[in-house]
Amino acid sequence: MRRLGSNINLVVSAVLASPLRYAGGWYPCVAQIAGFLLVMAAPLSGCDESGWNNPYPEVEASKPILYTSFSERPKHLDPAVSYSANEYALISQIYEPALQYHYLLRPYTLVPLTAVAVPTVIYRDREGQILPVESDEKKIAFSDYVITIQAGIRYQPHPAFARSGQGEFLYHDLSPDELRGIQSIADFDHTDSRELIAEDYVYQIKRLVDPRSHSPIAEFMKGYIVGLSELAGELEGAKNKGQGLDLKRFSVQGAEILDRYRYRITLRGKYPQFQYWLAMPFFAPMPWEAVDFYYQPGLVEKNIILDWYPVGTGPYMLAENNPNRRMVLVKNPNFHGENYPGEGEPSDASNGLLTDRGKLLPFIDQVVFMLEREDIPYWNKFLQGYYDASAISSDSFDQAVKFSGAGDVELTENLKRNGINLETTVATSIFYLGFNMLDPVVGGGAKKARRLRQAIAIAVDYEEFISIFMNGRGIAAQGMLPPGIFGYQEGNEGINSYVYEWVNGEPRRKSLDEAKRLLNEAGYQGGRNPTTGQPWVLYFDTVATGPDDKARLNWFRKQFAKLGIQLVIRATDYNRFQQKIRTGNAQIFMWGWNADYPDPENFFFLLYGPNAKVKNGGENAVNYQNPRFDKLFERMRNMDNGGERFRLIQELQEIVRHDAPWLFGMHPKNFSLFHGWYKNLKPNLMATNNLKYQRIETVQRESIRKEWNRPKIWPLVILVLTVLALTLPAWLLYRRKLHATAF
């Protein structure tokens, strides 16, 4: 430190010793500048010739630390509130719901996490009598999930658990004096832990309707969990009366503690997808001590809040939370232990994903999330080895990936040479072009409008869109379901026969003539209004924020122009766009959905009539209504996966392909790059608690980083010499002027 400080002084003194003070002699000054430039760099390196540009402390080089980034600070880290991917990337390593997804197996399979086993649902009728599993859905009044958690699991060390010798909590009633030296959670001298119990899971369920939490799934869960709606009313009433909201005093009928390690969740009716919710942080345990601790006004003032400092039982705990710079997860010393999976897909063994089978998790000691707002610095630091993995932004796509003659994706030679690997996977998401079914032109179930929608579906060439705007990172959607979701069908049977035909073993978009024929059938001869002869005008509502959108919007115009239809772009900001969708004032728009869980219900519910956006504020943004679809959906959603369910799904697909309320756009493909030293990386689109499985070969990383990051001094020397050479004539000129005589 002293060495660094003294060199700062050198910097300052070198700058201050500017030419102004050395008017009598320039040469020493220039030499000093050269020396300054070289000296300036020396202290930055920690006396090591390599890694001057290392953004991390030198002592971390040989440690198993994973470096990743975030561009936008997470809004919430409270598991009752968090609902976005960047938040889950953190809290899923900390909070442990009862269930999790198997890391390697596909299709996605639920396995126990803190639970002893995946619970088996018990159905009951109105009288409370247990019904057989295969009972008629109409008879099922309640579904019970009894979950048994493992004994001996302990929370991470945390001041909320710390007690005095007399058994009183040390930090639950902090005085202003005690708060004075506290700036972060790490400033508390004492921490403690306690065992995870069933009550913590029930407590968290109550938090979903706590008026202080604003859980996004509160309204949704009120419709399922028995008594949750009533609890919400009680809590709201207590709050309005100014009473304390000690959730321990309140109970909810549908979330019952059976004993220290068992709890029961009771749902209204049948909802098999609920088991997936049990693997989400919304249903992770929350110790009441933490909530009591964090609601102290003195801590809230200092931003020490539950939404910012999680308390969990997971493999990691948040040791540093500075969203302005970095967030650091470190190993939880109390982690209950878990072993690397012993089984996977057939290809996993050959891909080295089963090398660590049975080993104790986690492998990585620390995970450092660095603030990195822009793509370019992130990408360059990845290439220098300072980030272990990277996505591929549009700016760096050509540097990273090339397409072979057969259309296959592969890494560029440069990246291959550096041992960088590429992993691609189709996301369980869909982007679609929605037709507002309430619109008098494109909407409704009439044949005319349907033909128009089908014609547009053929004309808008999404393969071209993917090629131009996505660098090939996506596949054109054939229906509502992306690959990996039960019911998705490949091959000829799985294509949208209204838009594609099967030719030479692959789907081929139907010709434009077919689209024009459909348009003519719809009464839009040549895309023109038969009365006025003017082109038909349709309106595309979209969020457009920058110049990059212009090309995309022009492309859409051209697609519609193929049919002679004039597309008017109504670009707006996101707020207005959402408002238009909510009120049904959009005509055609682009929208998307990312799966919450790997079940077809989570896609088909987007077209379920009672979920219509305008009428009921649901997720059916196109306000599609089809009684037959609704009826089939109601049957399909509560069925177990099997032949009958598969058949129903195909029937549902056929209905929406025929009615075309959506122009099925595409399923994006994720491309991720990672260095050779980053092991056990397998994309898992459902599980977010993956960091515990991953491993870093630290020795390999350290040596490669050194090799890649040797500072170059010679260009600086050349620069100084050039400056010297340019200044010399001026200096000579000055000397001549100084010594010149007046006459």
Place this chain on the structure above:
Amino acid sequence: MTYYIIRRILYAFPLLLGVNILTFLLFFVVNTPDDMARMQLGEKRVTDEAVQQWKEQHGYDLPLLWNEEAHGSGKITETIFYSKSIGLFLFRFGRSDSGRNIGSDIYQRMWPSLAIAVPSLLFGLIANISFAVMMVFFRSTYFETWGGILCVIMMSVSTLFYIIFGQFVVGKFLQLVPISGYDTGLNAVKFMVLPVLTGVVSGLGSGTRWYRILFLEEVEKDYVRTARAKGLSEPRVLFTHVLQNALIPILTGVVVVLPTLFMGSLITESFFSIPGLGSYTIDAISAQDFAIVRSMVFLGSALYILGLLLTDISYTLVDPRIRLS
């Protein structure tokens, strides 16, 4: 002077109120409280009930500027504008819409902004003055001609270019310093080198030209001619007499920007991942966090007014002929 300062402080209140009203109107023309609620609650499964509850919790269920249903002064006080603005005049920024203490965030984030802005200003000044003096010193030579052309070229290039070019050359090609990032204490120095360097270089063209004009103005004055007539060497004339007198406008120009250094620089902070106040405001606008936006605009205005006041005061300190009344 005390009377003058008090008067200027009193003038600041209507100005700040005006800025506050303008910010309020501009923000709510684009965003409604419903939009803000939806932004905070996320995009999935948000119900109207949840939106209403969020608004009630955060005080956005009131009318914007005028409460028709209230009585007496309540028509004004029971509004979003009043309830969200009054604390600002006491520098109580309150909590952001996502629940964080704004004052605490500002305190935390102003240090990185200062860590970049102060050295950039200091080294920038030294570099600009040095080059300007050199151009004056070598006036009427090729050095001045080419220096002037170079300055114009440098002025014409966007700051963003300097940043990306700097990151590419110094960070990626020469590998001398980290491309981006920040650290605390003395460890921050190696992260500061590149942003400060790009800050200094990007301002060199315009700064040098501006100071050159100031020096040229001075160099032709009578007292300079007298100094030369007395036989003083050109360097002595320039560095002892001209520089000292030219410092008056330089000083006042610097004083006005001093308070605003706290506010940071958006582009620099964004590209170098500096956790300062520049990015804080933009993040808040993106997140539709009105509480932060109004706090930062208010703080910026207050600091700017303070800067102008300090400039006036500094005039009296460096030029005895000026008196404030």
